Amino acid sequence: MATQPIEIYNTLIRKKEKFTPLNSPFVGMYVCGPTVYDDVHLGNCRTFISFDLIYRYLLFVGYKVRYVRNITDAGHLEGDRDEGGDKFAKKAKLEQVEPMEIVQKYTVGFREVLRMFNTLSPSIEPTATGHISEQIEMTKQIIEAGLAYESNGTVYFNVEKYSQKNNYGILSNRKLEELLEGTRELEGQDEKKGRLDFALWIKAKPEHIMRWPSPWGWGFPGWHIECSAMSTKYLGATFDIHGGGMDLIATHHTNEIAQSQVCNHCEPVKYWMHTNMLTVNGIRMSKSAGNGFLPLELFSGNHKLLDKGYSPMAVKFFMLQTHYRSTLDFSNEALQASEKGFERLMNAVSTLEKLKSSGKSSSDIKSLCAKCYDAMNDDFNSPILLAHLFDGVKTINSINDGKATISKEDLSLLQKTFHGFIFDVLGLKEEKPATNNDDLLNNLMAMIIEMRNEAKEKKDFPASDKLRNGLAKSKITIKDTKEGTTWEKEK
């Protein structure tokens, strides 16, 4: 279906390259999922919406994709410092509940928000706690390979030893010496041999509620090993795409590569893809900066930074108007612009459904449709795709106004392309409340419109305007078109 091969920007080589799956048409894709100890925040959502777009497009052009996105529900340390700050235990103590209650609560919340954003479910959504034995196995293998050591019940990965034969900084494009310079001397690090060493298994302290038995005593897995274990289990030693936020490159993904490399003796991932950060007034939206708002606050408008609420689709459309590798800055003005743009696009989609063909096409529809594929093939460039779709919107409206024409064949192609890209690829959906299945409202509206039209025929405009203004107070908009009077209710 694609008119040209897909090009993907690979973090590994820092440029775009042709996408060739290892076992076409099968594609393995792993994306680092959320840590479910708090509400998902919008930055997470952007990453998952971006990979949803990628997943959807790969499916759209015919690939058979296994999309794995983990749920991190096992406590990992605050960094690799041995401070024992199990996030789940901390939160549980604060909320006076079981750690697994925290996990349950935020997992459900996370799925609910992504459902509102109309993202597809991954093929597999494995949890870290469900794969403890795999993580212990992997840790054992790394110890056997001589690249990890136990120290007082905690197991560390020996980065400097690994670096003798491997390029540890391959993903972050940094040299070991530079990395070593960057580290700081921290307290309580006596257990570690090297400053860059990171934990594979962490000894549980009395306050840690989440704990499992292991060859090194009771403890819990380090943060990075879960992804190595689960990606290997479900996608194999080497798979096609691994994704996540850019902030994961330097530490998480770097460590993941090292672990997998030691266990599987090969580079784990062919294409590394990273999404950029979400910012608010130019500053990264983050938990620690406290400049974020939750998706539900954004939808309701119930936040001091927001003038009003924005629907999930308006927000998603806003995100799709920016390329996934660019930072995206939130502002009320930008959100309002997207809200209107989205509405215009969706109006054109409904116009397109009832459009009539006649004679020859007055514009090159085939070329327009091909451009949509080209845009997505170029590293999933959704802003360009939307620009082409808006060219289509102009064409659709012109045809509807009788100022342009379209052939039967082209109309069918345009309908198919619009439908495919807007609903299947971008994953947008109509949000207007269904007015058709409310008989009472429909009947009342039909009556009011009839009364108004009678008034209009008698040129009694004060009366017709009174009806229209009255309806406006109930957020119902009246439109007089050539085909008659229509109405719609604001959501």
Add this chain to the structure above:
RNA sequence: GGUCGGGUGGCCGAGCGGUUAGGCAGAGCUCUGCAAAAGCUCCUACAGCGGUUCAAAUCCGCUCCCGACCUCCA
């Protein structure tokens, strides 16, 4: 401090050697009883200073700002 990535019209945001990106806002016109919607037209920018080139927003150098990572975060 080190390593990356940026600075594009009123706002958002593509492009990354030669073409009107696109959306929103604003102005005018067409349609309309008036609106709304839609269409057409206008608004033509690339932080600054040098350099390379027939040609630079796009390449190179310097300067000034901003951000990210190096410490949990997608």
